Structures are given as C-alpha cells and as structure tokens.
Amino acid sequence: MSQQEGLSLPETLIATLLLSVSLLGLLQYYQSLSQGFSRQWQVRQAWSEAHEQLESFAITGKAKELQQNGWRVHITDIKATERCQRVSVSVETPLRYTSQLSRWICRPDAD
Template identity: 35%
Template sequence: MSATRVRRYENGFSLPEVLCALALFAVIMTVLLSYHRVLLQGFQSQWQMRQLWRLAVELSEPGAPEPPAEWKVIRQQTTAAGCVSIAVNITSPSGRSGQLSQLHCP
C-alpha cells in the first residue's frame, strides 16, 4: 500500500466526544452557578449586618436622627454623674437584631 491510498478521516470531533464535552460543561456550569448563589447570599447577609450596626451606632449618639419606619428600635437614655448612657436595641425588617450601648462623658 502506498502512502497515497491511506486516507485519514480527521474532519472534526466525533459525536461521543461532543456529548461528553457538553455533559462536562453542564456539570461545571451547575456547580459554578450554585457557588455564585451561595456567595451572593453571604454578601447580602454581611451587607445587612453592616447596615444594622451602622444604624445602631448612629442611633447611640446623642441627638440621633429618626430611624427608618420599617426598622424596630428601642432606645434608652440614662444620665448619671454628668455622663449619658445610651442603649439601643434594633431589629431590621428581615428579622436580624443587634444591641449596642455607649457611654458619653464630657
């Protein structure tokens, strides 16, 4: 047999190779999308906690502004020996809660 008679049929990928690659791609995309969803939930949770603590710090200052209407806030202020103690219990609309107290002395 001469070299001219041997033909090679390399015209692309075979059907099993394409199906295997497609299945692998689908599995990888499913894993990445679920990982993205978990990361997004974590970032949202962290953002809500930071917002809660930022608002709690603002409300624990003397002369604090009014809290947003959907937030539940209990603010207690006591004065003793020239110092002002402010305690804040705050609950976000999503149900997260925090407690903060600060002592302000001149």
C-alpha cells in the same frame, strides 16, 4: 483507509455535559458569594444604624426615622438616676440579623 477528522457525537455530548456541570457549579458559587456579600453589607449597616440611633437619641431624645424598608429599630430607655439613663438600641435587618448597642446618657446639672 480514511481517517476521521473532528469529534464524534458521543465525545461532543460528554464535552457538553462537562461544560454544563462546571457552569452550574460556578453559578452556585457566585450565588453563595453574592449572598455572603449581601449579608456582610447588612451586618455593617446594622451596626452603623444602631450607632446613629444612639447618637440621635442622645441629641434629640427620640429615634430617627429609618430610610430602609424591612429594617426595624427598637429603643429601650431605662432611667438610673434623675440625670442618667441607659439607652439600648436594637436594629434588625431584613435577613434577620440583629445588632444591639447600649450607652449611658447623662444630662448636665442645671445650676
């Protein structure tokens, strides 16, 4: 009787199939993880950009230029009194996440 050594063709095919399925699962997991990190980065950047826009408007009276492509900024300026105005900033990311911040800006009296 001769003993068989090594793997047969069906065993090799099954092992290759299992390896392929697990590799595809890992690649899909990696893709969803990368998209989550990208979305989280854009959310943090949107809030940071909205804050910077409010600071820029408080100092200069106008929005600052955006450096990123695909991002949009909308500033709403509502005067409440002669000295005070409410400024709202909305920043939209390329993934369509929107952050909105508002702030009251009051100018000192000119005595």
